[in-house]
Amino acid sequence: MSDVGIKDVAARAGVSPGTVSNVLNRPEKVSPATRAKVEAAVRELGFVRHGSASTLRAGHSKTIGLSVIDIGNPFFTDVTAGVEEVASDLGYAVILSNSAGSRAKEERNLLVLAEQRVRGVLITPSDEDPERLDRLRARGIAVVLVDHPAHCPDQCSVAVNDIGGGMTAVRHLMGTGAKSIVYVTGPLTIRQCLDRRAGAERAYGRPLRVIEMGAMTPRAGQQAAEKLLSEGDLPDAVFCANDLLALGLLRGLTHAGVRVPHDVALIGYDDIDFAAASAVSLTSIRQPTHQLGRVATELLLDECDNPATHAHQQIMFQPELVVRESTR
Amino acid sequence: MSDVGIKDVAARAGVSPGTVSNVLNRPEKVSPATRAKVEAAVRELGFVRHGSASTLRAGHSKTIGLSVIDIGNPFFTDVTAGVEEVASDLGYAVILSNSAGSRAKEERNLLVLAEQRVRGVLITPSDEDPERLDRLRARGIAVVLVDHPAHCPDQCSVAVNDIGGGMTAVRHLMGTGAKSIVYVTGPLTIRQCLDRRAGAERAYGRPLRVIEMGAMTPRAGQQAAEKLLSEGDLPDAVFCANDLLALGLLRGLTHAGVRVPHDVALIGYDDIDFAAASAVSLTSIRQPTHQLGRVATELLLDECDNPATHAHQQIMFQPELVVRESTR
């Protein structure tokens, strides 16, 4: 039942295998009459093309790889959803790999992708080292950087302006009258955290008081609240490097009897779904996550399907302020 | 640079292609000396096996498919993370497809998976119709049902006891002294929502007052709060079919000045990360989501790699009550 090949279809339709292949791949090259015959045979026999054979002979596959840093983070989930949408529409399969913050795992995953002969790879690199990616590209696998600006103009990238986002956040806080502002962040080895701080300080005009946590989770946010409270003098406002931190912080402050936004204003980053749903809804910097995934995939597939006309682009989206209760 | 094949390696190592293949696939069949030579050649030439050629000849691939209903839902995200972990460990690639609740899209995705000749498929079916899956299995593609009990004993499935979970939830609420309880749910066409209600009513001893929403999102939860408030008499407790609904409801109630848990106790379902982080932390029914993904993948790969000894299993996990502030 399973082993219906192109030859069986050919026999059934009374044509040669080559013609069947043409019907499958260049329908316009074959006369309507035979095309109909072949399509009927395909349907009757339940023929399904053998992707591997096709890939082997044609030299390229219908799959792309997606390598993210943390599939559990709603940010990446949204990106992934966007990627899957576009890829699926164009008949591409998406091979998902999660580097889980481990450089070694990322490396292993890229090897698997190379073995699968993916057409291209979408990746949010876990560090700045471009060497692994250059190796992929040397293999003829297109690479598009996601949420990371390209380091050179010979490749595509899709990112969001984190410096601008940081500026917007702090400008908004100052607009509500905040004088003293604290920046609560994840590891400052992460480019996003760094850039957001840089933007924030540019708007602030001088260095910010920084609380750096080891992770960017609700739990870490709650710990940050304790730290903030134990340090004594409360700031007028807090800028968190992402919403998970902000939600945890919000909970920690509320518990200690600190009222948000009355005592302390609070702004997050990412505008994940839960930002609007928390007890005090969270002002945040919205990133076009879904769009990020979609555009990155479109760029990648354009590079694959139209290598001749493809022009590499480094796209930078602008984030957007979403004002809610936590800063009102 | 890219096109180093097994022959090139063979030439370099001074052996035949067949021997290289043996080193790659059955290292124990080849003498240590030649194995070392071949491995050196592989390293020097940067050889990467051509997965498609391998699949074509060997008749089976190193990929599995994962078809989920909504990649945006933290529940599925956790499952996906578990799947990816196990698959990646065993050298399998995961092709992700998101049916987004659409039967047609699910069907298209399954076709793509069939073309890719995946070894097996993990699927949370979007409806009860087993026909599509039987077709896959007729093709020799193993299928494991995720978060859905198998309808017949000739296949594997991994699910969580939703009836038991519903019972646990309502028993807990009654234990805190609640007399009147409302069930806030998503569409009752969804098996999970139905089962949870069934369990809840079994514990309650009579039909529950039900508020059925069109979606299972925070927004829908907030609308449910409005509905609840407009209907006048507040219950002692509310059981929500998932945490997203519960978080939205919590926000809606809090806004209206209703105190949780003092005026109304509240329990959710899933125990997503944000349940612990909300302003009033949420009591919930925890499902072993990550485990669900892991075990399902282990079953699938066992079925693929040891077809002889494999015994189909229908695994049913028990959910677990996590008590937090919203019911204290």
Place this chain on the structure above:
DNA sequence: GGACAAATTTGAAACGTTTTTCCGGACCGG
């Protein structure tokens, strides 16, 4: 009606592995 061009279709040779059969030599006991 014939000649030439265009449009279709054919047939066979790849693509890079795995697998199976087969062969030469090393090793063993008698």
Place this chain on the structure above:
DNA sequence: CCGGTCCGGAAAAACGTTTCAAATTTGTCC
């Protein structure tokens, strides 16, 4: 020292497509 066994490695035949040149049919124009 001989015959039989084993073991490691070689050679060649698949696997199911796509592709390309060649062959055939169809169509056009005088």
